[in-house]
Amino acid sequence: MAIALGNTFIIKPSEKTPLLVNKLAELVEQAGFPKGVFNVVHGAHDIVNGICENEKIKAVSFVGSKPVGEYVYKKATENFKTSSVFNRC
Numbered sequence: 001m002a003i004a005l006g007n008t009f010i011i012k013p014s015e016k017t018p019l020l021v022n023k024l025a026e027l028v029e030q031a032g033f034p035k036g037v038f039n040v041v042h043g044a045h046d047i048v049n050g051i052c053e054n055e056k057i058k059a060v061s062f063v064g065s066k067p068v069g070e071y072v073y074k075k076a077t078e079n080f081k082t083s084s085v086f087n088r089c
Contacts, residue, residue, distance in 0.1 A: 002059075003037060010039045010057070012047055014064070052076050062086065 002009045013021035021040055028038040041047050051057055052075035059082040062072040069087035076083035 003033075008037050008039065010041060010051065012041050012043065012051065015042070015044060018042055048072060049075060052079050052081065058082060059084070 011021055011024075025038060025040045041051075048071070052060060052072065060072060060076040061084040062069050063086045066087040069085045073083050073085045
């Protein structure tokens with residue numbers, strides 16, 4: 001949705017399943033998307049904090065476990081970001 005509306009997109013996959021997102025990034029590149037439109041970052045807590053604290057990032061979405069979702073929501077709202085969190089997935 002973000003890309004369709006003219007925004008860039010950052011995805012941080014679970015450290016347990018990075019390969020699927022890497023393949024998706026390859027397909028996006030093959031489709032001809034400009035560099036910087038679809039971005040993949042790998043990491044853990046420090047990356048989540050960096051995303052939530054970056055002033056250039058205006059919104060954060062999360063799908064995953066309840067504990068992590070609660071953390072992401074807390075960090076995003078502390079930094080005045082629009083947030084969409086789907087837990088228990």
